[in-house]
Amino acid sequence: MTEPAPHRPRIVSLLPAATEIAAALGLADSLVGRSHECDEPATVATLPAVTAPRIDAAASSREIHEQVGAALGGAASGTGAACSTGGSTALYALDIDRIAALAPDLILTQAACDVCAISAADVEAAVCKAAVQTQVLALSPENLADVFRDILAVGAATGTLAKAREVVARLKARVASVACRVKALRASGRQAEARPTVAMIEWLDPPMAAGNWVPELVQLAGGNDVLGKPGAHSHWITWDDVAAADPDVVVLVPCGFTLDRVVAEAGSPAVRPHLEKLRAFREGRCFAVDGHNLFNRPGPRLVDSLELLAELLHPGAFRFARGNHEWRLLATRTP
DSSP: OOOOOOOOOOEEEOSHHHHHHHHHTTOGGGEEEEOTTOOSSGGGGGSOBOEEESSOTTSOHHHHHHHHHHHTTSTTSSSSBSOOOSOGGGTEEEOHHHHHHHOOSEEEEESSOTTTSOBHHHHHHHHHHHTOOOEEEEEOOSSHHHHHHHHHHHHHHHTOHHHHHHHHHHHHHHHHHHHHHHHHHHHHTOOSSSSOEEEEEEEETTEEEOOTTHHHHHHHTTOEESSOOTTSOOEEOOHHHHHHHOOSEEEEOOTTOOHHHHHHHHTSTTTHHHHHTSHHHHTTOEEEEOTTTTTTOOSTTHHHHHHHHHHHHSTTTOOOTTOSTTEEEOOSSOO
16 A cells, blocks of 8 residues: 655745755745745746835845835944844735735744844734734744754754754765864965955945854854854944954955845945955955855855855865856956
């Protein structure tokens, strides 16, 4: 007698990182809905989007900053912590009727920052209004360990815990490999600059220092983050702060920006003059990176981000198979 196939949950993911976690667990076919930002794996493009931005996400860094500040009543003022909670409905629309029609068994969302995506509280309210019997799982990582925990949580909620443990074990092994190679590099003395100072910039106009898991990635990659602390939130800074820190390496990873967009913003009149004042820029160690697909997305590709960072901090000592389509050295001269 043939046993019935196990039930595969119907999943709506409202967070790009959660969508990638589901795919890594073999649940891509279980996804029935997504956020407007979910784009990986590419097959999710055919799924209905149940969220939409209320601001112009294609605007410049400064214009987006001002739109967010206006929507949140000044919460994104450019001072203090950059993460915000309690106002995601001002930034994102959630299609309650479509969620009801999709009848998901599980909705994956986040509870870390309402500026980044629709909040768990707003999703819970929408589920109540839609009168659907749905589990809502909110992810709220602040460091790598939390990301691994979230992968296991998604596995537990979807009956794929064994697969989740395998995925986490492979990711941890890659992290350990980088850390071990960095340690060996320092011990050998082959790298003149064994622990370069690094500034990770998560927004450009106004500038923001990257926090949460990013400083941890810098440490693991053999660098010393001069502006952020592991586990602490991203926070607003000034370009004078960056100049005063005088980092050996500057990496631009603005949240939600693809590589071409980062390069364009870095060359704008609002940003370029500030970069030109930095020693790292003049010495050819200022990089634009696809933050949208890497550092800003707390899922499996954070380990890809770590490997890329190791390459950038230690030229010639690391080389992974992805190539350089994810980063670009910012030219010291305008063509």
